Amino acid sequence: MSRRELAVGSATTIAVTGIGMTEMSRRSGRSVQAQACEAARAACADAGVSPGEVDSVIPLGGYLTTEDLIAGIGLPDSVYDATPGPGGNAPVASVRLAEVMIAGGAARHVLAVVAKNGASEARIAERVTALPGQEFRRQLERPQGWTSPAEWYAMLCRRHMTEHGTTKDHLAAVALAAYDFAQSNPRAMMYGRPLTRAMYDASPMIAEPYQLYDCCQETDGAVAVLLSAADAVTRPERAVPVLGAATARPQSPDDLSARENWDLIGLHTAAPIAFERAGVGPEDMSAAMVYDCFTFELIHQLEAAGFCPPNEGGPFVASGAIARGGSLPVNTHGGLLAEGHMSGMGHLVEAVRQLRGEAGDNQLESPHHIAVTGWGDWGDGSLVVLGGVGEGRAA
Amino acid sequence: MSTSSQVPATIGASQERTFDPAHPDFAPYWAGCVEERLLVPVCEDGHAFWPPRPTCSRCYRPTARWVETRGRGSLYSWTVVHRTRNREFAAAVPYVVGMITLADLPGIRMVGHVEADRSLLVEGLELDVVFSETRHGVRLPRWRPRSAPWRGERAHA
Numbered sequence: 001m002s003r004r005e006l007a008v009g010s011a012t013t014i015a016v017t018g019i020g021m022t023e024m025s026r027r028s029g030r031s032v033q034a035q036a037c038e039a040a041r042a043a044c045a046d047a048g049v050s051p052g053e054v055d056s057v058i059p060l061g062g063y064l065t066t067e068d069l070i071a072g073i074g075l076p077d078s079v080y081d082a083t084p085g086p087g088g089n090a091p092v093a094s095v096r097l098a099e100v101m102i103a104g105g106a107a108r109h110v111l112a113v114v115a116k117n118g119a120s121e122a123r124i125a126e127r128v129t130a131l132p133g134q135e136f137r138r139q140l141e142r143p144q145g146w147t148s149p150a151e152w153y154a155m156l157c158r159r160h161m162t163e164h165g166t167t168k169d170h171l172a173a174v175a176l177a178a179y180d181f182a183q184s185n186p187r188a189m190m191y192g193r194p195l196t197r198a199m200y201d202a203s204p205m206i207a208e209p210y211q212l213y214d215c216c217q218e219t220d221g222a223v224a225v226l227l228s229a230a231d232a233v234t235r236p237e238r239a240v241p242v243l244g245a246a247t248a249r250p251q252s253p254d255d256l257s258a259r260e261n262w263d264l265i266g267l268h269t270a271a272p273i274a275f276e277r278a279g280v281g282p283e284d285m286s287a288a289m290v291y292d293c294f295t296f297e298l299i300h301q302l303e304a305a306g307f308c309p310p311n312e313g314g315p316f317v318a319s320g321a322i323a324r325g326g327s328l329p330v331n332t333h334g335g336l337l338a339e340g341h342m343s344g345m346g347h348l349v350e351a352v353r354q355l356r357g358e359a360g361d362n363q364l365e366s367p368h369h370i371a372v373t374g375w376g377d378w379g380d381g382s383l384v385v386l387g388g389v390g391e392g393r394a395a
Numbered sequence: 396m397s398t399s400s401q402v403p404a405t406i407g408a409s410q411e412r413t414f415d416p417a418h419p420d421f422a423p424y425w426a427g428c429v430e431e432r433l434l435v436p437v438c439e440d441g442h443a444f445w446p447p448r449p450t451c452s453r454c455y456r457p458t459a460r461w462v463e464t465r466g467r468g469s470l471y472s473w474t475v476v477h478r479t480r481n482r483e484f485a486a487a488v489p490y491v492v493g494m495i496t497l498a499d500l501p502g503i504r505m506v507g508h509v510e511a512d513r514s515l516l517v518e519g520l521e522l523d524v525v526f527s528e529t530r531h532g533v534r535l536p537r538w539r540p541r542s543a544p545w546r547g548e549r550a551h552a
Contacts, residue, residue, distance in 0.1 A: 125480045136446050139421045142413040143535055144508040146474075146492045147481040154474035155494055162472065162518045205489075208475040255446055257494060257504045262472075 014102050015239040016095075016386065017109075018047030018226035019349045024189050024340030026119040028220035032063045035222035036115035037072040043111065043224035044073070048234040054226070055107035056080045058094045061116040061222075061343060062127055069113065080106060084247065087131055087376025088291055089266070091223075091345040093247035095384045098227040108232040114345040115222035123218050124149060124341075131377050133254025140257075149293065150215055152256065152378070154207040157296035159262050161209065163311075166299065168209060170314035172200050174295040175213045175337060177323040182334030184361035189217050190338040214295040216336035223345040225352070240355045240386050244278030246270040247374070247382035256378055263311070267304035267373060267381030275306075278369075278385035282306040285385075286367035287354060288328055289347035291375035292335040298322075301373050302330075305383060324362075332362040344374045351386050413483075416533065420447050423461045428534050431526040434461040435500060445503045464503075466524030468495040468538070471504055475513050483530070489513070495522055495538055507538040515540055 020042025022028075022035045036059075044051050051073045057066050059081065066081040082101070084093035091114055098110035116122065125148050129137075146152065160166045179195035182188035195213060203212035233239040248269035252258040275281050282305055290305075292298040299313035307328055308316035316322070322330035333339045333350035340346060351370040353359040367388070374382035416425035424447060427434035436458040437443045438451030443462055450457055473493040479485060491509040509522065521541040526534040 135418065135420065138413045138415065139418065139424070140446055141506050142481060142483075143530065144492055144506050144537075145476060145479070145481060145484040145487065145490055146506050147476075147479055147484070151474055151476055151479070151492065155472045155492075158474060159472035159494075205475075205477040207477065210474075252452065257445060257506055258452055260502070 013230055013242075014099050014227050015230055015233055015241045016225055016348070016352050017228040017233055017235065017239045018043035018045070018049065018224075019352050020044075020046060020224040021187070021346070021349055022222045024187060024219050024221045024342070026189070026218075026220065028117060028120060030220075032061070032115045032117055032222070033068045033072055035220070036064050036068060036113050036224070039115065039222035039224040040069055040111060040113050041073050043226045046238070047109075047226045047228065049109055049226060049228070051075050054079060054109045054111045056082070056098070056101050056110040058083055058097060058110065058112040060090050060094065060112065060114045060345070062086070062130055063117075063122065064113060064115045069111070075111070085132070085249075085377070085380060087380060088293060088343045089247065089374040089376030089380035089382050091343050091348060092245075092291075092372055092374030092382040092384055093380075095227060095242055095348070096245040096247050096382065099242060099245055102227070102229045108229045110227045111224060112227065112345070113222065113224040114342050116343075117220040118341055119218040119220050133378070136255050148207070150210050151207040153294045153297060154210045155256070156262055156300070157209055157294070160296060160300070164314070166296065166314035170299060170318050171209065171214055171295040172197055173317045173320075174292070174298050174322070175200055177317070178292065178331055178335045178337035179213075180324055181332050181362055182338035185333050185339060186360075188334040188339040189219065190334060210294060213337075216293050217338070217341045219340035219342060221340060221342055223342040223349055225345065225348055236390065238356060238389065240352045240389055241391050243280065243369070243385040243387045243391075244274040244276070245382070245384045246273035246277065247380070248273075250379035250381070253380065254378060263303070265300065265304050265375075265379035265381050267301055267375070267383060270381050271305040271383045274383040274385055278387075280369055280385060282371065285328065285369050285371045287332060287351075287364055287370045288330050289333075289351050289370065289372040290330050290335075291344045291347065291373050292331060292337050293375065295337070297375055298330065298335075301375060301381070304381065305371065305373060329364060332359060332364065347372050348384070355386055355388055420449055425533060427461070427463070428526065428536060431534055432463050433466045433524050433536055435464050435503065437462050443500045443503060445505060464497055465499050466536070467498040467541075468505070468522050468524075469498065470494075470509070470516065470518060470520040470522060471496045472518075473509065473516055475516075491516065493522070493538065507536065509538045511540045
């Protein structure tokens with residue numbers, strides 16, 4: 001348990017009560033606001049809560065404002081808004097933020113919404129210019145030809161290969177598992193587009209060791225979740241309790257050159273805190289939804305969260321553990337690699353679907369606990385442990 | 396600051412330029428590049444650190460001066476970039492970017508464009524800084540394998 005954090009959020013003060021999701025596409029032909037309103041309204045309806053009852057809102061994705069949601073779906077004028085740090089860690093970190101707001105008495109229903117035209121308008125290369133540490137990017141990295149997330153994280157992957165023996169076979173196992181799950185998820189952008197090892201090997205090189213299929217989708221769409229105080233749940237048969245949540249940054253959080261140990265990321269700090277709050281450990285999870293912007297980053301986080309021993313993430317994924325029928329199915333929706341990139345909010349939604357028994361052809365048999373990780377920026381990390389419907393207590 | 400050279404006034408003319416040699420936290424670095432010297436900030440407590448920040452990343456005391464590194468290092472990690480949206484490098488693909496550990500300033504690593512054939516890439520490859528390229532009127536540090544020939548540029552060895 002972190003010495004500096006308040007002891008807020010032990011099991012169970014809040015629950016995910018509603019989820020909403022638009023189509024994932026490359027060219028939505030719709031505004032960010034239109035998609036956000038659709039997903040947000042769906043999340044409220046799913047929870048049986050009217051938008052006028054939402055006390056707090058967390059608008060995410062970089063192009064969505066609180067005003068869009070007040071004007072668009074009728075959030076109250078008095079709605080309180082806040083956002084966690086930028087980047088892909090924000091959606092899972094927003095669960096922790098909601099927990100703090102609810103535990104502090106500032107809110108009973110918190111709406112978190114990711115919305116973006118991430119394929120047809122502001123693509124990843126543009127959005128990362130809003131991340132911390134821009135002066136290092138501008139002054140020291142772009143002039144050397146080091147520009148995009150694929151190029152940054154390729155360097156982390158290469159170091160892990162050098163130091164711990166991770167191989168392209170391991171990276172391929174991650175991509176193949178994701179595409180396999182996507183073949184039975186009709187919402188996935190890669191639904192109907194199965195991946196073979198031969199296709200993986202033949203795909204264009206992007207930034208060695210990363211080829212095309214090591215890289216995630218870029219996506220237009222919106223995803224929303226409603227998080228509610230345990231005593232404000234109106235449809236308990238659908239409420240998925242948040243058992244523990246935490247978020248942390250790595251040492252040298254906005255720059256890789258000064259990071260002493262590249263193995264260590266924010267998730268190394270966050271995961272033990274979240275598991276301790278939940279009163280369970282990584283070995284108790286029925287599945288995990290792991291932020292998979294690139295194949296190695298999934299391996300990296302499996303190690304950081306304690307799903308496998310340190311430095312053994314490669315052999316772990318190659319064993320089939322994360323694939324369909326494995327001991328720890330990971331990203332049963334296809335993840336960022338094959339379902340679509342909603343900055344990780346899709347991972348949270350998939351965990352809720354699984355725990356409600358609504359995951360369609362990819363439904364796991366009686367899952368009881370699922371961990372969801374976030375990754376962003378240069379290694380910010382978060383982890384949320386969700387429990388089974390009806391688990392936990394009213395506050 | 397250990398150099399008095401001014402950065403040429405011509406820079407800033409291009410919208411392509413991403414760097415800003417006038418930025419107060421980086422100006423001594425860029426002024427050093429004009430003289431083909433690779434400069435690193437040192438705090439009031441004598442710690443050399445990287446990247447440049449207003450305060451030391453180890454003890455948080457302010458930057459007090461800048462020291463020249465000999466610019467010898469070894470390859471810690473790397474990538475070979477095949478596709479990039481960085482227009483300055485679009486014609487250069489495939490090219491190598493490395494993370495380079497400095498030999499004379501322990502604990503400091505720098506990101507550098509590595510002018511080396513990819514067949515040479517291996518952890519620990521010894522590299523030297525060269526100021527082989529001029530962009531927007533500024534000499535930029537690049538890195539070459541120590542044993543490799545170089546063409547007419549001054550290496551800091």
